[in-house]
Amino acid sequence: MIKQMCWLSLRGTEGNKVLHLRVQLGQPWQPYTAFPQYAAPDYPIANGSKGYATFHKLRCAGWTLLPSGQVEQGSWEQQRKSA
Template sequence: MGDRTPGQMTWKPDGATDAGMLHLRHDPSEKWRPYTEFPEYLVPDPPKFEFSAGYATFLALLKKQWQLV
């Protein structure tokens, strides 16, 4: 996946029932999917984590120039 351009991230995708969880997509034409469906990017949240699910993954992808939408 090294050649892939950075994707997009959101916490509240339109129509999602699991808002508050990080959602990802590689391209704006794709549907938003929970970050747990992207094992290649998943960074486990620390135990007793008090932020939204996927925050550790969010921070890691920000460093890789992913866009927050």
Template structure:
């Protein structure tokens, strides 16, 4: 199984970038924790990025990374605002 991953600011993480995934380009982005069967434990680094270990694993298996800026443009086009801008 391959899909797309992106680092997107999330409300739950107080605007910090967290890993989001989607299995198909037409699906909405969801936090990586919504896919427990794809996640691997985060590295025990204080203040480390949530999802970093999972992103490395998925990239090694052929997942595509989508630039955060591209997702921001998509959100603005879809919702007419800058609510996901950092």
């Protein structure tokens, strides 16, 4: 199991970024809410980042944060395949 996180816009939007998770290479990124076993309740802050509490929890548990730009362009997959 891989433990990867990334801040991405929800599909079909260009708005605020939401934490997305992936636990296996080749699988699509999914919003953190699709993983109730890992998700933490969001902080009650107006206009706060969706998934920040989960990000903090998983970061402390050793998950890796990938740069949004690389994930959006697919360059992270190319780097993994060539390594």
